[in-house]
Amino acid sequence: MKKTSTSLASARGPVDHEVRNQIIAAATEHFSRYGYEKTTVSDLAKVIGFSKAYIYKFFESKQAVGEVICGNCLGEIEAEVRAAVDQADRPPEKLRRLFKAIVESSMRLFFQDRKLYEIAISAATERWQVTLAHEERIQAMLRDILQEGRQSGDFERKTPLDETMMAIYLVMRPYLNPLILQHSFDYAEEAPAQLSSLVLRSLSP
Template sequence: MKNTQASTAASRGPADHEVRNQIVAAATEHFSLYGYEKTTVSDLAKAIGFSKAYIYKFFESKQAIGEMICANCLLEIENDVRAAVDEAEGAPEKLRRMFKTIVKSSLRLFFQDRKLYEIAASAAGERWAATVAYEQRIQGLLRDILQQGRLNGDFERKTPLDETAKAIYLVLHPYLHPLILQYNFDNTEEAPAHLSSLVLRSLAP
């Protein structure tokens, strides 16, 4: 979560990225030690050595800081998925790689630090903008793979593309959503292969 590129809606004030990134880095460390829910902006200010008022020049709330951290986390997952998809040849293999990498990367980033997991859980439960945007981008990537498969004759073309993409996304959703993913640990080793194979059989022309 070192990349601090996030939605401008999550921050405000001077366009001083170095200071903003310093706040985000310090907040990430503080949240990992004490948890997101138990930390206040005053706690962060004291830990960083800034005044509370100074932090508010850059972020309108604790959630805004948490949203930037969450956006960075989700961007890492998305980058992993896109890299895996780009390396694969053909739409069927791209779809398999997408299932496998989403589960693997989500587990690594959501659960390598249980305190930071609280941010992901809050973001998903409260539908923060960063989470909504991430889901939309994943759905867009899925539609691109389906479109490529249809053009190459790998996938059937009768079902409306959006309907197909939505259905496959719903299959993936339990492994995308951190609140649900925590209840699927027992299936994460075999689920990507089984689910992607089932989906690919349903897509056969």
């Protein structure tokens, strides 16, 4: 996320991180009510009671605010996925849990608030850095499971690791990318089990 310096122009008011949190909280509520695309920085300034210039001391644009909100949502998804994976002992079950947790957490967080979902759509369409970083962390999680499975003998070792990882990631992508996710809703219940089973068969040594 790009941002400008967070130094205050005066000693009045709360400290920097409290102001940033206040802006994010107000922006989240405003976006959820009126939508991301229809909201301007001027709108946020009026709601919060700050000047637009003051908001720009903490965020260089509306997108910068949106990236923080989007990053918070993606962070929740990653935390839930990691917790689900860590509950399994063996790589095949970790992979199953990875699929299941990604679908369930993405569906819940992306669709619990249709207005906030607009931020996810903008982030995916414009390839915000926060979404690219999220994809990289999910890929790293998947790579770790594959490496562990190869070491334990559960997964084949002939195919290059990164090639295998990316192929599986592309299978999962419809449930990670909000642009595609909205068209995958009808298959959300059965998809994790069916897709992970198919992938695991392909990974058999």
